[in-house]
Amino acid sequence: MEKLFFEKLANFERKSEPCSIAIPFPKGMLKDIHQVMITDGHSIVPSQGKITGYWEDGSIKWGLIHFLADLPANKSKEYFYYIDEKVQFFKNNFVITSKENKIIIDNGVLHLELNNTKGDSLFSKIQADHFSLQTDQIIGPCIQANNEKWIAKIDAPWEIIETGAVMTQLQTSGKHYNQNNQDFINYVLTLRIYVGKPWIQFDYKIINKEKEDFQLLDSIQFNLRPKVHDTIHTLLGTSNYATRFIEGTGEKEITYVIDAEHMLKEANEHMPEVFYGTFFADWNDSEIGGVCATLYQAHQNFPKAFQVMQDQLSIQIVPEKSEGLHFYQGMAKTHTFFLHFHSPLEDKMDLNKRSLHFQCPDRPILDSSVYQKANIYERIFTDKKIPEVERVLINMADRRGKAYGILHWGDAPDSGYTEQGRGNGAPVWTNNEYDFPHAAMQMYARTGERRMLDYMLVAARHWLDIDICHYSQDVLRQGAQIEHSAHHITGPVEISHEWVEGLFDYYHQTGDFFAYQAAIHIGKNILRWLEEPRYHKKGEINARETGWALRSLVALYKETYDVFWLEKADFIVGHFEQWKELYGEWLAPYTDHIVIRVPFMISIAVGSLMRYYHVNPQEKIKKMILDAIDDMVENCVLDNGLFYYKEFPSLRRLGNNTIVLEALVYAYELTGDKRYLEIGIPTFESYLKKSLGLPQHKKKVGDAVILSGQGPKGFAQSFYPVVSYYVTGMKAGILKES
Structure with missing residues (x-):
């Protein structure tokens, strides 16, 4: 049994909180992902698993496990996982049906109807208790560009990527269309819905496959236009410490823009990859309830904006009042936001806390062992x-x-x-x-x-x-x-x-x-x-080019165990052999009149060959590696113990590239001779003296x-x-x- 440790995080209790953990398994240990059991130490909790990697013997290498955890306020908690001898399937609590070119999903509190007819808008209906949005009230995602509005439409039917006891993930893809049915900018939209939870995660990826070098996108929006039944209350929240609120009654538009000026003036002490703050907007009808939208990592991905008024909540992924987005051909960009549906009595602080938690969710941690x-x-x-x-x-x-x-x-x-x-x-x-x-x-x-x-x-x-x-x-x-x-x-x-x-x-x-x-x-x-011909001309390539390529090809093989990725490996090894034959050692052409030793490039070559040697041991590779390291040690070490940068009077300064340490480790692995490790001590000590200031x-x-x-x-x-x-x-x- 292995521990899943939840560090102390939120100041409110979370019941059945959706969590996930990626678990690596030793070769041969796990044959079926349904053998993985999650427990709170007393009883097994429902989970669903997805295999993301296999070992060469067909056993599972990586599994991604989703489960629901009960987590206390202001305290850490431990869950556990173990491998059962038997497989166990947990009940799928989602009701998923197809009807009249629609796919319908119900998680117990949310009811979604998604269109499946080519050319239709993406959504037919979203309902949570008394609050509902019909197809004409869900606008987009849409792009404003070239003086036209382009709205994402169904090109491919919605696909169920994953469904189980905890989560259902759906995906569709296509292009945006104008009123003349011309197409523009590809998209992929992924929805993630959790059992019993009143929120949806949207991952909206745009991909520029247009013929021009770039497109200027003036704005990108996703707009909700709920029907008004009673008094409307609007709310905006933005934070990096305590959340600042802007509130309204719907009679007057409220809006907030996060732009470069905002980011320059705002102080923040967080590691922003983990958390910066939150940014959300809420529309609430006192009779039927409402919807709260959170833009994930909005500050980090500025510009962003919300606009809320009597009859609309506008999620502005690229705001109308911005410099727009220069979106180059071949680029993609994923935008994540959440829609949290709630009752009319939902407290703004509860909305705020859930929005903050979207930004920094609970994540269990595995022990390094x-x-x-x-x-x-x-x-x-x-x-x-x-x-x-x-x-x-x-x-x-x-x-x-x-x-x-x-x-x-x-x-x-x-x-x-x-x-x-x-x-x-x-x-x-x-x-x-x-x-x-x-x-x-x-x-x-x-x-x-x-x-x-x-x-x-x-x-x-x-x-x-x-x-x-x-x-x-x-x-x-x-x-x-x-x-x-x-x-x-x-x-x-x-x-x-x-x-x-x-x-x-x-x-x-x-x-x-x-x-x-x-x-x-x-x-x-x-x-x-x-x-390409350039890689078939003897002596005209260097180890850095093919060396890094070999590393990636070996990594692809170790991920897939498809020998297809190694077909070019011996071709690259041949490059290294030709390199030595041509110059006597692994020397690199520099100016027109010199070839020189470059410890950095020699070490790259060694590291790449050693990775291949680990999956396909060959005596000639071992000899080539040791010959190269011995030559580097003999000729490239200065009197002070450091390796020089490059072998030329104008370049013979102190080298500070630590990649030579990896080469020395491999020499020790192949020979057991500690002398190679001892040679690296000055470089290692030099690295430890690095002093870096905070940005x-x-x-x-x-x-x-x-x-x-x-x-x-x-x-x-x-x-x-x-x-x-x-x-x-x-x-x-x-x-x-x-």
């Missing part, structure tokens, strides 16, 4: 810890630059790239270079610090939407992760800048299949590039508000080399707890 026993992450766990190392790792994750803005939240500019002029004066966005989400996920697994999980979720969602090209007529851009660039998606595609592991992490934690598909598309894009300064640049600090690639690149060296060094006895 669960991840360790499942053996899904290599070399990140150690029983013996050095406090200084743990502090530095946490600071590197916490104290990095960030950015607010609808297209930028989840990413940050890289100051080095920006100062080099790569953005022609504009910020150069990191685009999750070196896979920050995967580093954050591993940090969460080893520490159990919730914010590390939230770092992963926010960064991966940005990456999934913004930094991947979801549409292009160029097959070499289609499905690719775009290299760090201004405007995120305007840069080139390089297979040295395409990662997948963080997307799989996001899929395991959320069940969002879009992330899984995106990782597969990136892999296929890498394979298309490897067919202090905010400034508006273009449509972003940027918080100063090191870009996210610093932590992303250094995490695994440092931690693997730290863990290995502790076990080998060359590092001490003191």
Whole structure:
């Protein structure tokens, strides 16, 4: 039996609170997801599970479990899970039927009727007790652009993605249409409904597959126009500390806009990936009740607005009175909001607290031993810890630059790239270079610090939407992760800048299949590039390009166990062999008159080959790795013990790239010789001396508000080399707890 720990969170009791937990299982342990039982320590509680990953023997590797928890006010609580010998199916408490081209869902308190006829509006009816919205009272989502209104219509029937004892998830997709039935901007709409709960979660994803380079979207709205029966009370709430309310009677419109000016002037001390505050609007009829809308992470994804009046509640995803949204071809963007239906007597503080809880829901935490026993992450766990190392790792994750803005939240500019002029004066966005989400996920697994999980979720969602090209007529851009660039998606595609592991992490934690598909598309894009002539010319490629590609292909294999992903691996290994044959060692062309040793690139090559060696051991790979490391150790270490940056007089400065530590760990693994680990001590100690300040300064640049600090690639690149060296060094006895 393993513990699910709920930390103290809200000051109100939550009964049957919807929760979820992604659980990794050791190979061979679990054959059927219905064997996983959740208990409060006394009795089994209803749950539903979804398999998100398998081991190569067909046993379950990852399961996402939804369940309902009773959680006390102002206290922590423990739940547990265990694997039963028998499977157990819990009653599905949803009533789901189809009638007259509609799909009808009832969760006990909400009644939804969704249209299934092509060309219809998405919703036919939403009813909660006496309050109801008919099809003509639910407008949108709709986009204002090119002097026209474009409304999302049914193109594909609603699909039940998942249903069970706890939750039903439905999805439809299509395009927005104007009054002349012309189409514009693709969408995917996902609804999540929980049993017995009076709220619906909307995930509205827009995708630009138009032919032009970009579209200027003037506004995006979802409007509700309930029928008035009696006195109307309207309410707006916004907070980062205590919630500030604006109240009205419906006779006069009340509205509030969160824009760049708001973000610049408002102080906030939270880690905003976890929580910033809330933003909600309520329409309440004293006879029939009402609906309260919450925009998830509205401040972080500004601009956002609400407008409430006698006959309308307008959720303004991109406000009418804003600069609009420059939405580039190939981009996607997911907008999340909640509709909470309630009685006319619902207290505003209860609405406020539920809205705040939408922003920071209860999340159970697994003990790090669960991840360790499942053996899904290599070399990140150690029983013996050095406090200084743990502090530095946490600071590197916490104290990095960030950015607010609808297209930028989840990413940050890289100051080095920006100062080099790569953005022609504009910020150069990191685009999750070196896979920050995967580093954050591993940090969460080893520490159990919730914010590390939230770092992963926010960064991966940005990456999934913004930094991947979801549409292009160029097959070499289609499905690719775009290299760090201004405007995120305007840069080139390089297979040295395409990662997948963080997307799989996001899929395991959320069940969002879009992330899984995106990782597969990136892999296929890498394979298309490897067919290009540039990768078939001896000596004209470098290890960084094909090395990172090999890492992603091995990761795809370990996720799917489909040998298809390894078909190009030996081709890449051949590149490394040719590289050495051409220059005698792993040297890199630099200026026209030199080839030089670059410890960074040699270490990338070593790390990539070692990942392949772990799934397909070959003696020639082992020899190639050790020859390269021995050459690097012999020629690239300065008298002070650090590796130099590059092998040329003008570049022979102190190297600070920790990736050499990972290469030394692999040399130790292959030989058992502690000398390799001892060589890394100066680099390791140098890393520990890093001093990072909290992001202090905010400034508006273009449509972003940027918080100063090191870009996210610093932590992303250094995490695994440092931690693997730290863990290995502790076990080998060359590092001490003191």
